[in-house]
Amino acid sequence: MKCDVAIIGSGLAGLSVALHLAEKKNVVVVSKGELLDGASNWAQGGIAAVLDSGDSHDQHIDDTLIASSSSMAAKRSNG
Ligand SMILES: Cc1cc2nc3c(=O)[nH]c(=O)nc-3n(C[C@H](O)[C@H](O)[C@H](O)COP(=O)(O)OP(=O)(O)OC[C@H]3O[C@@H](n4cnc5c(N)ncnc54)[C@H](O)[C@@H]3O)c2cc1C
Numbered sequence: 001m002k003c004d005v006a007i008i009g010s011g012l013a014g015l016s017v018a019l020h021l022a023e024k025k026n027v028v029v030v031s032k033g034e035l036l037d038g039a040s041n042w043a044q045g046g047i048a049a050v051l052d053s054g055d056s057h058d059q060h061i062d063d064t065l066i067a068s069s070s071s072m073a074a075k076r077s078n079g
Helices: 012-021 057-077
Strands: 005-008 027-030
Touching: 005 012, 012 027
Parallel strands: 005 027
Antiparallel strands: none
């Protein structure tokens, strides 16, 4: 199979890049399992990303760590 770009992984990251490139390049997406395997299919709260000019990748990382540690702390206190 010939292509310009081979993308490994059919999650949000891979499919976003594929969509962006598909107009100008012959793109192939390769995944290790079913197309909907992976974390993207589980994200039900909307995808959180750095979109605002007042936000930053460092702040996004901090927010993610704070949210996950609060959720783990709540889980621990509920037994
Ligand atoms: C339960 C759950 C809930 C979530 N909820 C949210 C949410 O509400 N909001 C939010 O913003 N984020 C959420 N997230 C995080 C979010 O889903 C991930 O950050 C995002 O989907 C990552 O996208 P990705 O494309 O990088 O990875 P994935 O979607 O995991 O895609 C990875 C792809 O790579 C493929 N792959 C892996 N290894 C190989 C290999 N060796 N060879 C070939 N292919 C391979 C997989 O099959 C898959 O297709 C959640 C995650 C989980 C697990």
